[in-house]
Amino acid sequence: MSNLHDFLVKHAKFPFPQPDEDRSIDATDISLIEVGLLEREWKPNHAVRDNTLVQKLCSTLENILGDTFLAADAENQLLARFLPRIQRSARGREDLDWRDNPSERTSQKLLDKGVLEAIADCLWEYGAYDFLAAAENVADRGSSKVDYVVQVDGEDKALVEAKSPSVMKKVGESLPPRGVELTWARGQSLVRRILAKAALYLGLRRMEWLFLTCHNYWIVCRLVRDDDHPFLAYSPIISIEDSSVPFQALLGAILSIVKTVSVEPSEFSPDMELDTIVEEQDEGPLPEDDIDNGTAYSVSSEEEMSGLMVTSSSQNSPESFQVWMHLRPFSDNMLALPQCATNGKRRLWLTRFVGSGSTGNVWQCRFDDSVDLFIAKVVEVLRPADADNRKRLHNEFDVYLTLEKAYQSGQLRDHIAPRCYGAFEGDGVDVLILDLCDGVLNEWGELSDPEK
Numbered sequence: 001m002s003n004l005h006d007f008l009v010k011h012a013k014f015p016f017p018q019p020d021e022d023r024s025i026d027a028t029d030i031s032l033i034e035v036g037l038l039e040r041e042w043k044p045n046h047a048v049r050d051n052t053l054v055q056k057l058c059s060t061l062e063n064i065l066g067d068t069f070l071a072a073d074a075e076n077q078l079l080a081r082f083l084p085r086i087q088r089s090a091r092g093r094e095d096l097d098w099r100d101n102p103s104e105r106t107s108q109k110l111l112d113k114g115v116l117e118a119i120a121d122c123l124w125e126y127g128a129y130d131f132l133a134a135a136e137n138v139a140d141r142g143s144s145k146v147d148y149v150v151q152v153d154g155e156d157k158a159l160v161e162a163k164s165p166s167v168m169k170k171v172g173e174s175l176p177p178r179g180v181e182l183t184w185a186r187g188q189s190l191v192r193r194i195l196a197k198a199a200l201y202l203g204l205r206r207m208e209w210l211f212l213t214c215h216n217y218w219i220v221c222r223l224v225r226d227d228d229h230p231f232l233a234y235s236p237i238i239s240i241e242d243s244s245v246p247f248q249a250l251l252g253a254i255l256s257i258v259k260t261v262s263v264e265p266s267e268f269s270p271d272m273e274l275d276t277i278v279e280e281q282d283e284g285p286l287p288e289d290d291i292d293n294g295t296a297y298s299v300s301s302e303e304e305m306s307g308l309m310v311t312s313s314s315q316n317s318p319e320s321f322q323v324w325m326h327l328r329p330f331s332d333n334m335l336a337l338p339q340c341a342t343n344g345k346r347r348l349w350l351t352r353f354v355g356s357g358s359t360g361n362v363w364q365c366r367f368d369d370s371v372d373l374f375i376a377k378v379v380e381v382l383r384p385a386d387a388d389n390r391k392r393l394h395n396e397f398d399v400y401l402t403l404e405k406a407y408q409s410g411q412l413r414d415h416i417a418p419r420c421y422g423a424f425e426g427d428g429v430d431v432l433i434l435d436l437c438d439g440v441l442n443e444w445g446e447l448s449d450p451e452k
């Protein structure tokens with residue numbers, strides 16, 4: 001018999017596969033549509049370094065585990081999850097997966113078979129808790145996927161986001177020593193983008209803890225909810241090499257939520273001194289050019305006449321808090337918006353997330369001062385692969401244009417597709433506006449083959 005906490009401090013260690021830190025660095029941008037969904041108390045304005053964040057989690061774990069004892073057979077089972085036994089099969093063959101870690105994909109594999117399996121066993125030994133690391137989780141109404149939502153007895157407790165060793169190294173090196181103001185814009189430097197995304201993942205799911213990791217290195221993020229000054233706290237980067245601290249921190253965060261034990265607070269004061277990060281050179285127009293998050297903006301009157309603004313923010317949130325994106329019509333857009341669009345300020349409210357297709361995200365929407373519902377198909381270009389989605393949306397629009405010509409010339413009399421009311425583009429975003437085919441598309445699967 002041994003004390004579970006002492007056992008973990010001594011044994012919860014994993015191999016340190018050789019990380020390839022020189023690969024190209026690539027991180028998906030933040031979705032401004034999703035930023036619009038954040039509620040005030042979950043939308044931090046600052047990210048602040050907390051040098052003792054990891055120790056706070058380790059102390060919480062120690063308090064929670066207390067004098068829990070581990071029976072000898074459980075101890076033997078758990079030992080197989082950690083160094084040195086995890087590196088070899090029962091018959092002594094070396095597991096080559098632990099040799100090197102070149103990429104994000106490998107990081108995920110190592111997390112799956114290493115830390116996450118061990119957390120599952122520890123939670124079972126400690127309190128017969130069921131643990132699941134649900135992969136590729138999409139938040140309610142959102143579209144970005146966090147790599148893992150860790151669940152205990154079916155409830156979400158913390159997030160884990162896998163990164164490549166090269167991204168972790170770069171972010172670890174450039175973590176601001178004190179803190180920064182968080183900016184909700186696209187095209188930011190890697191460290192700003194990663195911190196904003198961590199806050200976005202947590203805020204959308206209304207959760208406190210997110211662990212960024214490539215298995216070798218870890219950064220802990222904590223979203224501190226507050227009506228006036230919500231903020232994100234981040235730890236310095238820590239290594240798993242010959243250290244059980246990352247494992248203790250993750251288990252501490254999970255158990256703090258399971259057992260509702262508060263972790264010593266992270267501090268932030270609105271007048272504290274912050275760091276400035278020099279942004280990397282960005283090509284093209286500044287992303288802010290098309291975004292309005294309450295600050296003054298100017299659009300030419302011609303743009304105002306033909307353009308559109310779009311948001312996923314709630315109409316109940318204060319105007320200054322709403323996140324609007326300015327859109328202009330595609331150059332070949334000859335389709336007219338519905339009559340109701342011209343009643344108000346040419347603003348489109350995305351009111352309900354319908355689903356994701358192979359092209360983009362589909363939202364139910366309505367125009368200012370109107371109750372009529374429409375569909376907006378939205379493509380945001382957040383990573384290189386999204387350029388293909390944008391192309392698909394353009395092709396889809398070409399089909400609607402061809403159909404419109406056929407209707408107008410009398411070649412086609414019946415509408416054979418939802419009516420399209422135009423295509424618009426902004427900085428990194430394209431939007432198609434369509435009729436809402438309520439019921440019909442949703443019941444597509446129930447139609448017989450001839451009906452389809």
Ligand SMILES: Nc1ncnc2c1ncn2[C@@H]1O[C@H](COP(=O)(O)OP(=O)(O)OP(=O)(O)O)[C@@H](O)[C@H]1O
Binds near residue numbers: 356359375377
């Ligand atoms: N005009 C519409 N009215 C109502 N729901 C729609 C409309 N267009 C799309 N949807 C819904 O939005 C979701 C995604 O649709 P979308 O057409 O983008 O993708 P898809 O059906 O997977 O096809 P594709 O491969 O063409 O992208 C589906 O659930 C679909 O029923």
